[in-house]
Amino acid sequence: GEDVEQSLFLSVREGDxxxxxxxxxxxxxxxxxxxxxxPGAGLQLLTYxxxxxxxxxxxxxxxxxNKKDKHLSLRIADTQTGDSAIYFCAEKxxxxxLTFGGGTRVLVKP
Amino acid sequence: KAGxxxxxxxxxxxxxxQVTLSCSxxxxxxxxxxxxxxxxxxxxxxxxxxxxxxxxxxxFPGRFSGRQFSNSRSEMxxxxxELGDSALYLCxxxxxxxxGETQYFGPGTRLLVx
Numbered sequence: 671g672e673d674v675e676q677s678l679f680l681s682v683r684e685g686d687x688x689x690x691x692x693x694x695x696x697x698x699x700x701x702x703x704x705x706x707x708x709p710g711a712g713l714q715l716l717t718y719x720x721x722x723x724x725x726x727x728x729x730x731x732x733x734x735x736n737k738k739d740k741h742l743s744l745r746i747a748d749t750q751t752g753d754s755a756i757y758f759c760a761e762k763x764x765x766x767x768l769t770f771g772g773g774t775r776v777l778v779k780p
Numbered sequence: 781k782a783g784x785x786x787x788x789x790x791x792x793x794x795x796x797x798q799v800t801l802s803c804s805x806x807x808x809x810x811x812x813x814x815x816x817x818x819x820x821x822x823x824x825x826x827x828x829x830x831x832x833x834x835x836x837x838x839x840f841p842g843r844f845s846g847r848q849f850s851n852s853r854s855e856m857x858x859x860x861x862e863l864g865d866s867a868l869y870l871c872x873x874x875x876x877x878x879x880g881e882t883q884y885f886g887p888g889t890r891l892l893v894x
Contacts, residue, residue, distance in 0.1 A: 703882070712784075712870055713885040758823065765836045766811055766874060768883065770823035 674761055676771035683779050688746040690774045692759035695740060699761040702735060703768065704744045707756045716744070716757075754778045782807065784873050784886035792892045798859040801889045805852050805873030811835070812854035813883060814846060817868040826869075829854050830876045858891075866893045 673695045682688045694702070700721050705713040719726045719733045719742075726733045732745040742759055756775050760768040785804045793799050805812050813836075814826040825838040829848035846856040852873075858865055868890050872883035 705885070712786075712887040713872075715882055715884060718882060760823075766813055766828050766830075766876070766881075766883065767825045767836050767838070768813075768815075768823075768872075769825070772822045 674759060674769055674771035676757075676759060676774045678772070678774065680774055680776045681779060682749050682776065684749060684751055686749055688744075688749045688753065688776055688778075690744045690746075690757050690759075690776065692742040692744075692771050693740055694742065694759075694761045694769075694771075696761055696763050696769070697740070698763045700764075701762045702733075702742050703760045703762070704731075704733065705758045705760060705770075707758065707773070709755075713758065749776075749778050751778045751780060784871060784884055786869075786871055786886040786889050788889060789887065790890050790892075792894065793861050794894050795861055795863060797861050798857060799861060799891060800855050800857045801869055801871075801891075803854045803856075803871035803873075803886060805854070805871075806884055809873035809875055809884075810852050811874045811876030811883075812848060812852065813872045813874075814854070814856050815870045815872065816840075817870060817888070818864075818866070823870075826856065861893045863893050866891060 703718040704716040730747045734743045756773040760770045811830045813828040828836040832848045843859045848854045868888045870888045872885045874881045874883045
């Protein structure tokens with residue numbers, strides 16, 4: 671079955687690294703995504719990783735995938751106040767349907 | 781390229797009414813998916829349309845329906861509105877060619893049912 675879990679909240683100091691974790695259950699997931707949602711806005715695609723990759727780096731963002739444990743993480747280096755938002759991980763198996771986690775609210779303190 | 785646009789951005793309806801929401805995908809994208817976001821249930825997939833045909837459907841009652849036009853614009857309709865239909869409705873577009881492509885989301889339509 672499909673289920674995606676995330677921790678609810680993360681507080682981090684400006685300039686530090688943030689790590690947001692996600693676990694999923696569908697072993698047939700082909701792509702895993704990270705989206706960012708700011709208050710009153712839609713979802714902004716941050717990055718994604720194909721299931722046969724272990725790591726992907728994109729500027730300040732690093733995605734790690736442990737397929738054996740079905741664990742996905744997003745590391746944000748040098749976290750800024752503008753990174754305060756809700757972050758969603760999502761998996762896609764067949765077709766175009768995304769299954770989302772509940773979201774992690776990240777608060778960046780100056 | 782212009783992004784995904786949704787209209788209206790905000791809507792207030794009363795129970796029992798019906799509502800139609802519109803989504804214009806990114807130019808060249810042929811797949812449009814709809815999602816409902818609520819504080820209690822999170823983000824849930826409603827359905828996907830590709831080339832004017834529903835290609836995938838989530839677990840929502842028949843009151844929720846959609847369609848897609850030949851220019852790939854999509855509408856979703858909710859009939860006999862209930863209080864629990866209050867939500868942010870998001871649409872996402874993609875090329876529609878395969879599993880590997882990414883979906884780009886619009887700003888959403890916030891529906892309040894009184």
